Amino acid sequence: MVRDYETPTVPPAWQTFARSWADRLGLANQEISLVCSPDRYGIAVILRLIQADGTERIATRRSSDADDAAERRRAFLDTLRAGDFRTVEIDVAGYFIGEGAVQCGICGEAPDHEEWQHALLRELLRVADPPADPDPSLSPEDADDAETEALNAMVASRLRSQ
Numbered sequence: 001m002v003r004d005y006e007t008p009t010v011p012p013a014w015q016t017f018a019r020s021w022a023d024r025l026g027l028a029n030q031e032i033s034l035v036c037s038p039d040r041y042g043i044a045v046i047l048r049l050i051q052a053d054g055t056e057r058i059a060t061r062r063s064s065d066a067d068d069a070a071e072r073r074r075a076f077l078d079t080l081r082a083g084d085f086r087t088v089e090i091d092v093a094g095y096f097i098g099e100g101a102v103q104c105g106i107c108g109e110a111p112d113h114e115e116w117q118h119a120l121l122r123e124l125l126r127v128a129d130p131p132a133d134p135d136p137s138l139s140p141e142d143a144d145d146a147e148t149e150a151l152n153a154m155v156a157s158r159l160r161s162q
Contacts, residue, residue, distance in 0.1 A: 008036050008038050008094040008097040008098070009036055009097075010034040010035065010036050010092055010097070011097070014034055014092075014116060014120060015032075015034055017117055017120060018032050018034055018090065018120050018124065019032050021120070021121055021124050021158075022088065022124055022128075025124055025125065025127075025128035025129065026128055027088060027124065027127065027128050030085065030086060030087060030088050031086060031087040031088070032087075032088050032090075032124075033050075033087050033088070033089040033090070034089075034090050034092065034120075035089060035090070035091050035092070036091070036092050036093075036094055036097060037091055037092070037093055037094060038093075038094035039094065040091075040093045040094070041093065041095065042093070043093070044092065044093050044095075044096040044099075044100070044119065045090060045091070045092055045093070045096065045119050045120075045123060046058065046059070046090075046091040047059035047088070047089070047090055047091075047123045047126060047127070048088075048089040048090075048091065049076060049079050049080060049085035049087070049088060049089070049127070050085060050086060050087040050088075050089055051079060051084055051085050051086065052084075052085075052086050056089075057072070057075050057076040057079040057080075057085070058072050058076060059073075059076050059123075059126060060072040060073040060076060061073075061140075061144045062140035062141075062143050062144050063139075063140040063141040063143075063144050080127060080130065088123075088124070088127050090120060090123050090124075092116075092119075096116070096119075097116075099115075100114060100115045100116030100119060101114050101115070101116065102114065102115050103115070104117065104118045106118055106152050106155075106156070107152075107155065107156040107159055107160075108156060109156070109160060110155075110156045110159035110160045111159060111160070111162070113159060117159075118152075118155050118159075121155045121158060121159070122148075122151045122152065122154075122155050125151055125154050125155065125158070126151060129154065131147055131150035131151055131154065132150075133147075134146035134147055134150075
């Protein structure tokens with residue numbers, strides 16, 4: 001398959017995988033939208049919840065350098081807890097479309113799968129079954145890492161039992 005790195009798009013298999021897992025995770029009533037930002041570098045995947053009025057709530061790391069990170073994180077979590085969203089949007093950076101097609105090195109004993117499957121399932125779990133808040137004494141970076149580790153363990157468990 002030839003990939004166009006100038007204008008990448010999310011492959012149809014990713015859409016099918018995300019919709020299937022969303023249904024299994026209790027998100028059948030939410031629209032699942034996978035989009036590609038070809039010119040974005042840095043974080044490979046950004047998760048957004050979109051409310052009925054079109055307001056976007058971005059899943060923001062505690063350790064983010066963004067000036068409004070705390071407000072964005074709180075708004076995302078409030079929207080998630082209230083269930084006040086119609087769309088789960090997973091925005092994949094263009095470079096990850098190709099780079100995500102490598103074997104996942106995180107899931108250990110789970111059946112072989114490509115890294116993109118792990119990344120999509122992790123974000124869907126962040127919405128459907130968010131992990132408990134880490135120890136409040138942790139630094140923001142350590143708390144983010146603990147949350148990611150918990151989600152990665154959940155992904156591995158789900159993929160093993162599929």
